[in-house]
Amino acid sequence: MAVEIRTNGVKPVRNTFGHLARRFGDKPATRYQEIAYDVQPEVNLHYKPLWDPDGEIYDRRRTVVTMRDWYALKDPRQFYYGSYTTTRAKQQDALDRQLDFAEKRDLLRLLPDEVRESIVFALLPLRHYEWGANMSNCHVAAYGYGTAVTQAAIMVTTDRLGMAQHLSRIGLLLDGNTGESLSIGRSLWIDEPLWQGLRREVEALFVTRDWFEVLVAQNLAADGLVYPLFYQQFDQHVAARAGSALSSLTDYLLRWYEETAKWVDATIKTAAAENPENRERISQWFRNWRDRMAQALRPLSQSLLGDASEQALAAVLAQLDARAAKLGLTV
Amino acid sequence: MAADGDRKPAKKLNLKENYALLTRGLGWEPSYQKKEDIFRTVDFEGVKIHDWDKWEDPFRLTMDAYWKYQGEKERKLYAIIDAFQQNNGQFNVTDVRYVQALKVFLNGIVGLEYASHRGFNILGRELPGVGPRIAAQMQAIDELRHATTQIHAISHYNRYFEGMAEFPHQFDRVWYLSIPKSFFEDAVASGPFEFIVAISFAFEYVLTNLAFMPWMSGAAFNGDMSTVSFGFSAQSDEARHMTLGIEVIKFLLEQDPANVPLVQKWIDKWFWRGYRLLALLATMMDYMLPKRVMSWSEAWTIYYEENGGALFSDLARYGIKPPKYADVTVKEKHRVSHEMWSVFYTVRDALGFPIWLPSKEEMDWFSEKYPETFDRYYRPRFEYWRELEDKGTPFRSSTLPKLCQVCQWPCLYTEPDDASEFVHRQGEYQGEIFHFCSDGCSDIFHDEPEKYVHAWMPVHQIYQGNCFKEGVDPSAADFNPMAAALDYMGIKPGVDGGSMRDHVDAQRWESWTARPANMHEGAITDAVRKTT
Numbered sequence: 001m002a003v004e005i006r007t008n009g010v011k012p013v014r015n016t017f018g019h020l021a022r023r024f025g026d027k028p029a030t031r032y033q034e035i036a037y038d039v040q041p042e043v044n045l046h047y048k049p050l051w052d053p054d055g056e057i058y059d060r061r062r063t064v065v066t067m068r069d070w071y072a073l074k075d076p077r078q079f080y081y082g083s084y085t086t087t088r089a090k091q092q093d094a095l096d097r098q099l100d101f102a103e104k105r106d107l108l109r110l111l112p113d114e115v116r117e118s119i120v121f122a123l124l125p126l127r128h129y130e131w132g133a134n135m136s137n138c139h140v141a142a143y144g145y146g147t148a149v150t151q152a153a154i155m156v157t158t159d160r161l162g163m164a165q166h167l168s169r170i171g172l173l174l175d176g177n178t179g180e181s182l183s184i185g186r187s188l189w190i191d192e193p194l195w196q197g198l199r200r201e202v203e204a205l206f207v208t209r210d211w212f213e214v215l216v217a218q219n220l221a222a223d224g225l226v227y228p229l230f231y232q233q234f235d236q237h238v239a240a241r242a243g244s245a246l247s248s249l250t251d252y253l254l255r256w257y258e259e260t261a262k263w264v265d266a267t268i269k270t271a272a273a274e275n276p277e278n279r280e281r282i283s284q285w286f287r288n289w290r291d292r293m294a295q296a297l298r299p300l301s302q303s304l305l306g307d308a309s310e311q312a313l314a315a316v317l318a319q320l321d322a323r324a325a326k327l328g329l330t331v
Numbered sequence: 332m333a334a335d336g337d338r339k340p341a342k343k344l345n346l347k348e349n350y351a352l353l354t355r356g357l358g359w360e361p362s363y364q365k366k367e368d369i370f371r372t373v374d375f376e377g378v379k380i381h382d383w384d385k386w387e388d389p390f391r392l393t394m395d396a397y398w399k400y401q402g403e404k405e406r407k408l409y410a411i412i413d414a415f416q417q418n419n420g421q422f423n424v425t426d427v428r429y430v431q432a433l434k435v436f437l438n439g440i441v442g443l444e445y446a447s448h449r450g451f452n453i454l455g456r457e458l459p460g461v462g463p464r465i466a467a468q469m470q471a472i473d474e475l476r477h478a479t480t481q482i483h484a485i486s487h488y489n490r491y492f493e494g495m496a497e498f499p500h501q502f503d504r505v506w507y508l509s510i511p512k513s514f515f516e517d518a519v520a521s522g523p524f525e526f527i528v529a530i531s532f533a534f535e536y537v538l539t540n541l542a543f544m545p546w547m548s549g550a551a552f553n554g555d556m557s558t559v560s561f562g563f564s565a566q567s568d569e570a571r572h573m574t575l576g577i578e579v580i581k582f583l584l585e586q587d588p589a590n591v592p593l594v595q596k597w598i599d600k601w602f603w604r605g606y607r608l609l610a611l612l613a614t615m616m617d618y619m620l621p622k623r624v625m626s627w628s629e630a631w632t633i634y635y636e637e638n639g640g641a642l643f644s645d646l647a648r649y650g651i652k653p654p655k656y657a658d659v660t661v662k663e664k665h666r667v668s669h670e671m672w673s674v675f676y677t678v679r680d681a682l683g684f685p686i687w688l689p690s691k692e693e694m695d696w697f698s699e700k701y702p703e704t705f706d707r708y709y710r711p712r713f714e715y716w717r718e719l720e721d722k723g724t725p726f727r728s729s730t731l732p733k734l735c736q737v738c739q740w741p742c743l744y745t746e747p748d749d750a751s752e753f754v755h756r757q758g759e760y761q762g763e764i765f766h767f768c769s770d771g772c773s774d775i776f777h778d779e780p781e782k783y784v785h786a787w788m789p790v791h792q793i794y795q796g797n798c799f800k801e802g803v804d805p806s807a808a809d810f811n812p813m814a815a816a817l818d819y820m821g822i823k824p825g826v827d828g829g830s831m832r833d834h835v836d837a838q839r840w841e842s843w844t845a846r847p848a849n850m851h852e853g854a855i856t857d858a859v860r861k862t863t
């Protein structure tokens with residue numbers, strides 16, 4: 001085999017693509033780098049989009065945040081499609097074992113009625129919150145600049161659909177697969193006065209056009225209150241009365257939240273550190289949406305946690321402010 | 332729910348019920364904001380939708396199923412790509428001409444997958460129904476997969492061959508790459524319904540098999556296991572995308588009779604636009620694959636004339652007619668690849684890959700596959716060019732051809748009914764003259780001239796002095812506009828384009844593999860002559 005003998009000693013002419021060599025030097029690039037950097041067209045764009053005649057298909061001006069290099073917003077998880085799907089598949093396998101166990105033992109259906117009802121009241125409307133978060137992140141994926149941030153956003157978009165479906169599964173475990181709990185959750189989301197504050201803010205996000213504002217509002221301000229409030233505080237409240245059956249299923253949501261927060265934090269921290277105008281603007285967005293979300297959640301929290309509510313909400317807010325301060329925001 | 336706590340055993344759900352329940356009613360009618368402020372782009376095209384719920388998500392995949400299914404495919408794909416790289420699989424392809432086809436693929440096609448990804452991101456945000464949004468989002472992330480895995484499958488080649496290292500830079504600047512680029516940007520710049528008719532139906536449903544089958548079997552025939560594995564792995568995604576394409580068309584046509592003429596117009600436009608894009612593929616299939624699978628003419632017969640014929644007779648009940656100018660594509664199938672390879676040959680110094688003349692053996696194959704045209708029009712031309720090469724005075728053109736304002740191909744197609752006459756179509760808009768390669772492109776322009784005047788026309792830009800790097804001084808005594816433009820595009824003269832016989836890829840290939848760079852012509856360097 002003459003071919004193999006010769007080609008074994010062949011040295012590559014270059015180690016990576018030119019755009020990656022200019023960023024990181026001529027060494028083999030990671031699979032993340034090969035897709036995350038510079039693949040989005042930058043110049044010589046054709047046509048004016050009919051849906052935005054004053055803009056271009058890829059347009060830096062769709063946010064007031066400015067960056068010298070939008071690829072500074074890298075994903076610390078270094079997710080590319082393959083590592084993203086295989087990671088989620090593995091997590092889902094583990095979750096399936098929990099779901100199976102809960103189903104076989106009827107864990108949720110065996111809870112006292114009033115506990116089951118309070119879980120339906122607290123968690124099933126959140127399916128729609130997740131669907132809203134899906135839309136918000138898809139807005140970032142659609143109108144954001146640079147693959148580093150937009151590809152992470154489309155992954156979070158599909159994640160949020162997954163979270164909505166996971167919450168649906170919790171509902172089906174509660175109602176024995178009739179779907180009744182889903183219908184109840186939906187009516188609560190649409191009509192129940194206690195839920196209207198949150199729905200109003202979610203709809204307000206749907207008409208917010210600046211994609212970076214949407215990213216901050218949804219993934220930092222809103223999630224930073226909703227996730228700890230429902231999946232920690234409310235969950236503990238249930239656990240104290242009825243054991244850890246629910247926690248075994250909400251744990252998945254919390255772990256997802258912690259993982260995604262790494263991307264959210266890195267993105268916001270880098271953008272805020274870029275220049276004082278960014279820092280000021282992002283801080284304003286954060287404070288505005290934090291306050292609106294907190295106000296929307298207060299009556300819900302009171303109804304769910306009773307006397308413990310104020311303390312729980314204060315703890316969650318303090319935690320979020322500490323996180324935002326670490327990202328360089330003025331809180 | 333049952334407050335009495337009566338606990339019948341939980342109902343068993345099949346997959347369809349499970350999907351339906353998990354996504355049931357996720358959306359809601361907004362009441363704090365106006366619907367038209369949330370979904371701002373669904374109305375301006377004039378499509379009428381009465382019931383969004385009639386458009387179900389055809390994929391019906393829950394996210395957990397999607398992650399597992401796709402994750403498994405990714406694991407298998409990367410196992411093959413890893414093995415390919417470890418074994419230096421790039422040296423097992425037929426010859427180095429095949430690698431030139433991969434350059435066109437990486438530099439011209441990856442950008443399309445990417446644009447498709449971004450276009451579906453927009454639809455995933457802007458379509459008001461839950462089913463359509465989920466379908467668009469899944470396709471959006473699928474298309475990201477395609478761009479990603481294509482780069483990963485081809486990345487290893489870049490370490491050994493020229494012309495791939497600057498693929499994003501070139502996609503934005505190289506004159507002939509604005510053929511694919513303008514195609515997809517045209518679609519993304521359209522409204523959501525035109526986009527989905529263009530991409531999901533006209534491109535993926537009607538034309539994708541044509542891109543897929545011959546190209547992937549071509550990769551297999553030529554020993555490129557990396558690209559083949561990517562292709563077959565992507566095929567199951569494509570099956571979903573095609574389903575979306577046909578369901579969308581039926582949904583639009585069933586929603587309102589007023590949609591029929593709009594859909595027909597978009598089918599006509601995007602069929603022609605897609606067909607012109609595929610001329611790139613025709614050229615690759617016939618000229619760049621050392622081992623050929625089938626001719627372009629055969630592929631067009633099977634995958635468009637036969638399959639497409641059945642499709643459009645099925646759609647006739649909605650009042651949809653076969654695409655306008657389909658007859659022209661059938662007339663042109665005997666010519667496109669030869670005409671385009673001839674263009675590439677003459678401007679080879681301005682290309683990102685080297686060019687060669689077909690060997691005697693290949694010309695005989697063309698004579699057999701193209702009995703009506705090859706011996707009459709193209710063989711004499713190639714033989715003459717071969718003679719000039721042998722005399723040391725190869726034919727070349729130092730000017731770039733005029734481009735079609737719509738498809739961006741050089742205006743060097745011939746009349747549908749006369750292969751010896753070049754098509755000349757031009758039109759006027761606001762006092763300016765525009766040129767077209769065909770009646771198909773002329774019609775598209777005249778339907779939306781205000782859009783097509785904003786096409787970025789590389790050759791015009793060069794002549795207007797806009798394609799130079801910053802700091803270049805066009806008034807300098809030794810200024811060479813063509814050289815400056817190539818520099819701007821990222822094409823290195825003497826390294827990227829030119830003739831295969833002198834090309835560095837060919838020389839390296841022979842010294843590395845001890846096999847001829849062109850298996851039909853014998854070795855060009857001593858490295859092979861000595862051992863064979």
Ligand SMILES: [Fe+2]
Nearest residue numbers: 444447474477
């Ligand atoms: Fe694709």
Ligand SMILES: [Fe+2]
Nearest residue numbers: 535568569572
């Ligand atoms: Fe596709």
Ligand SMILES: [Zn+2]
Nearest residue numbers: 735738768772
């Ligand atoms: Zn044209």
